[in-house]
Structures are given as C-alpha cells and as structure tokens.
Amino acid sequence: MIFNKVKASILWLVVVYLGVSEGFSQSVTFYKDVQPIVHANCAVCHRPGEAAPFSLITYEDVSKRAKFIRKVVSIRYMPPWKADDHYVDFANNRSLSEQEIATIVAWIDAGTPKGKEDKKAEKALLERTNAGTAYARKPDLTLKMSEAFVQKGDGKERFMMFKVPFELPKGANVEAIEFTSNNKKIIHHANYAIHPVEDTAINLYNTVNVVDLNGESASQYYQWVKYKKEMAYYGGWIPGATYETYPADMGWEMPRRGVMLLTVHYGPSALDAESINGVNFFFKDTPIERKVKVISLGSGGIGEKDITPPFMIFANEVKSFTLKVANNQPDVSLLYAWPHMHQLGKSFKAYATQASGDTIPLVRIPAWDFRWQEIYRYPKPVLLPKGAVVHIEGTYDNTADNPMNPHNPPQLVLSDGNMRSDQEMMTLILMYVERKPGDDTLTFDWE
Numbered sequence: 001m002i003f004n005k006v007k008a009s010i011l012w013l014v015v016v017y018l019g020v021s022e023g024f025s026q027s028v029t030f031y032k033d034v035q036p037i038v039h040a041n042c043a044v045c046h047r048p049g050e051a052a053p054f055s056l057i058t059y060e061d062v063s064k065r066a067k068f069i070r071k072v073v074s075i076r077y078m079p080p081w082k083a084d085d086h087y088v089d090f091a092n093n094r095s096l097s098e099q100e101i102a103t104i105v106a107w108i109d110a111g112t113p114k115g116k117e118d119k120k121a122e123k124a125l126l127e128r129t130n131a132g133t134a135y136a137r138k139p140d141l142t143l144k145m146s147e148a149f150v151q152k153g154d155g156k157e158r159f160m161m162f163k164v165p166f167e168l169p170k171g172a173n174v175e176a177i178e179f180t181s182n183n184k185k186i187i188h189h190a191n192y193a194i195h196p197v198e199d200t201a202i203n204l205y206n207t208v209n210v211v212d213l214n215g216e217s218a219s220q221y222y223q224w225v226k227y228k229k230e231m232a233y234y235g236g237w238i239p240g241a242t243y244e245t246y247p248a249d250m251g252w253e254m255p256r257r258g259v260m261l262l263t264v265h266y267g268p269s270a271l272d273a274e275s276i277n278g279v280n281f282f283f284k285d286t287p288i289e290r291k292v293k294v295i296s297l298g299s300g301g302i303g304e305k306d307i308t309p310p311f312m313i314f315a316n317e318v319k320s321f322t323l324k325v326a327n328n329q330p331d332v333s334l335l336y337a338w339p340h341m342h343q344l345g346k347s348f349k350a351y352a353t354q355a356s357g358d359t360i361p362l363v364r365i366p367a368w369d370f371r372w373q374e375i376y377r378y379p380k381p382v383l384l385p386k387g388a389v390v391h392i393e394g395t396y397d398n399t400a401d402n403p404m405n406p407h408n409p410p411q412l413v414l415s416d417g418n419m420r421s422d423q424e425m426m427t428l429i430l431m432y433v434e435r436k437p438g439d440d441t442l443t444f445d446w447e
C-alpha cells in the first residue's frame with residue numbers, strides 16, 4: 001500500500017516537474033540562471049591552467065559548446081562526482097541536482113538566450129585565475145621545483161618525485177595549502193609531504209633533486225630517507241581539487257627548516273611538455289588551538305600488512321580486500337577523507353564500527369574511476385571515537401574486461417608500497433583533529 005502511494009506521488013512529481021520546465025524554458029537566461037551553476041560546478045576544472053581541455057567561464061565559452069554540454073550533463077558524465085551522496089553527502093559535492101540539469105537543458109533548448117549582461121562574476125573568477133590561485137588572496141609562500149621537468153612526448157606515464165628544500169625565517173601557522181602548476185593538464189595527481197629537518201648537521205642540498213620512481217634512478221630515492229624522520233603534513237591534488245583549508249582555530253605548523261617531497265604522476269603525453277610544480281602556503285597570525293593531523297591507512301600506510309587476504313591480484317581475477325584498523329588515539333573529529341586506488345579499482349567503501357554496534361559511514365565510491373579522484377570534505381566534524389574500528393573494503397578487476405587495466409594481457413598486480421600506477425593501492429587518508437566538546441553541533445565553514 002505504502003509502496004503504491006509512493007509510486008503515485010513520484011508520478012505526480014514527474015508531471016509537475018515537466019510542467020515547470022516547459023514553463024521556465026522561456027525565461028531561463030545565461031547570466032541569471034546558467035552562469036552561477038557553471039561557475040560553481042564546472043569552472044574549477046574548466047578554466048585556464050586547470051585539468052579540463054577548455055574554459056567554461058563566459059557566455060561565449062558555454063554557448064558555443066551547448067550541444068556537447070547538454071549531452072554530458074544529461075548523462076551525468078560531467079561534472080565527475082563519484083561518491084555515493086546517500087551514504088555520506090560531502091561539503092564539496094559538485095554534482096548537479098535534477099533541477100540544475102533541467103535549467104541547463106532548458107536554456108540550451110531555448111537557443112542559449114544571453115539575458116541581461118553582467119560580467120561581474122566572470123571578471124572576479126578570471127582575476128583569481130590570473131593570480132595563479134583559487135584562494136581568496138595571494139600566497140604567503142610558494143615552494144616550487146628548482147627546474148622545469150619535461151614530460152617526454154613518448155606516450156609513457158611517469159611517477160616523478162621532486163625534493164624542494166626550504167629554510168624560512170621562522171615557522172608559521174598554516175591556514176590553507178594549494179598545489180600549483182603551470183601545466184596541470186599533463187598531471188594525473190600529485191601529493192606532497194612536508195618534512196621538518198631541524199638538525200642543521202643534515203644537509204638539505206647534497207642529495208638528488210629529482211627521482212624517476214619507475215626509472216633507473218629509482219634507488220636514489222633512498223638518499224632522502226634522512227629527511228623523513230618526521231612529517232608535519234601530507235597534502236595532495238587531483239583534477240578538480242582546489243585548495244585545502246582549515247577552520248579558524250585549526251591548522252598545522254609549517255616548520256622553519258626542512259624539505260618538501262613532491263610526487264607527481266604525469267599522464268602519457270604525445271608532445272614534450274614542460275611543467276613546474278609546487279605548493280602555495282597561506283599563513284595566519286592567529287594561534288592554532290587544534291592541530292590538524294593526517295593518517296594514512298592501508299597501502300603505504302598503517303595496516304598495510306593486515307590487508308586481508310594478502311594484497312595480490314592474479315591475472316584474470318576480480319578480487320576484494322578488507323582492512324580493519326582500530327583508532328587507538330583519543331576521540332577524534334574528521335575533516336577530510338581521501339580514498340585512493342589505482343586503475344584496477346572498481347569500488348571502495350570505508351566505515352567505522354563502535355563497540356555499541358553503531359556504524360559510522362565514512363565514504364563510499366560505488367564505481368571507482370582512477371581519473372576522477374577527490375579529497376572529500378565533511379560538512380560537520382565526524383566523530384571517530386577511541387576504540388572505533390575503521391573498515392576499508394576495496395574491489396579490483398584484473399581481467400581484460402576492465403578497459404582501465406594497464407596490462408594487456410593482464411598480469412599479477414601487487415601493492416608493494418612504491419605507488420607505481422600499474423601496481424595497486426588500497427589507501428584511506430584521513431585529516432582530523434582531537435575531538436572537543438561542541439563538535440557535535442559544529443558545522444565547518446569551508447569557503
């Protein structure tokens with residue numbers, strides 16, 4: 001009975017909905033209705049210097065691709081958003097609502113009317129883009145590779161690691177960080193670890209500056225081990241990610257002296273392509289009451305050896321793995337979740353269980369896609385109590401039916417911690433602070 005009622009009301013909704021979109025197709029215009037949607041959900045990637053192949057900022061940008069856009073938004077190919085919103089809805093969710101899709105489609109079907117011109121929004125967006133940052137102001141510090149790297153046009157992907165030493169007048173409180181590059185189009189993803197090196201007996205400069213992790217120089221990586229005793233922070237970038245920011249009383253401390261080890265995964269390129277990459281830092285004068293920490297669970301992190309069964313995917317096999325890691329710290333509040341797998345990945349799920357039997361959903365990616373990864377922001381602090389057990393479940397498809405399979409024919413694939421993209425990973429990175437009373441009612445102010 002209830003089911004019938006629900007069905008009836010869905011039908012009713014569809015009828016009303018069609019009625020509405022018919023009616024408003026006459027009045028939908030670019031500046032009033034479409035530009036705000038496109039700026040909020042498309043322009044993070046579709047603007048100069050970012051990952052997408054063209055800009056979607058101005059009336060001309062959007063109207064000349066109207067047919068194409070109608071198609072990609074209708075089938076939900078764009079904007080890419082892979083998390084299951086019903087499991088956890090994230091603050092940076094940029095998937096379009098049905099209403100937004102209907103607005104774009106109605107505008108295109110009405111012949112892309114411009115409406116009253118108002119260039120304020122696009123001017124502001126272009127100004128920020130030209131300043132080389134998506135953040136609200138110029139960076140206080142930029143750490144960059146000393147020389148440009150040339151990704152050869154030989155169609156091969158590369159995993160490069162760069163050392164960027166730094167010696168600052170003093171340490172600083174970090175308000176936000178942002179990966180920066182003059183050529184993001186050739187980059188699949190990047191991550192960077194900030195290692196403090198206080199001991200001035202350790203020379204920051206007498207080691208190599210760059211290592212090709214898949215190449216002959218890979219073993220030179222070990223020259224850097226002496227810098228890696230401590231880690232102040234670990235950040236990353238994937239297409240679509242902008243800056244990482246922290247609420248007012250939260251952040252981490254940029255050490256005075258140390259090295260940044262920056263790993264960049266370059267996609268295959270048909271032409272030689274140069275890139276200079278680095279990280280922008282935004283500092284704040286206010287004290288950090290709550291220190292943001294990062295933990296990496298699974299491949300290359302805590303619990304790697306406890307992945308069950310042992311991490312091996314034979315050729316022509318579809319295989320699932322699980323990992324359980326208990327939180328042995330005091331109660332914590334989560335800010336961000338960053339799931340990571342490579343090209344064989346099919347689905348990823350993480351949740352925590354408590355002694356009480358309660359389950360805390362963390363993130364679910366039902367159809368993993370290596371190209372569209374994300375650092376997910378929680379809208380509110382997610383409680384991970386002391387003793388809770390984090391469960392990670394990953395499924396991988398190492399058959400020839402997986403179009404993303406890097407091996408043809410399929411081969412044995414391992415997680416051996418070297419992060420090669422033709423091998424696999426099952427990793428969950430969490431950014432968190434110690435729990436405080438009041439977190440129950442706190443909503444993060446992310447923008």
Ligand code: HEC
Binds near residue numbers: 041056078
């Ligand atoms: C996370 C970054 C990202 C976001 C957000 C994004 N795009 Fe894209 N888009 C890309 C990249 C990268 C490509 C090129 C690769 C591809 O087509 O898969 C692309 C390709 C396209 C294409 C060409 C498709 C093709 O088959 O060549 C269209 C049209 C498009 N995007 C429209 C949009 C619209 C409209 C939005 C917002 C509603 C949007 N995109 C949001 C990254 C993004």
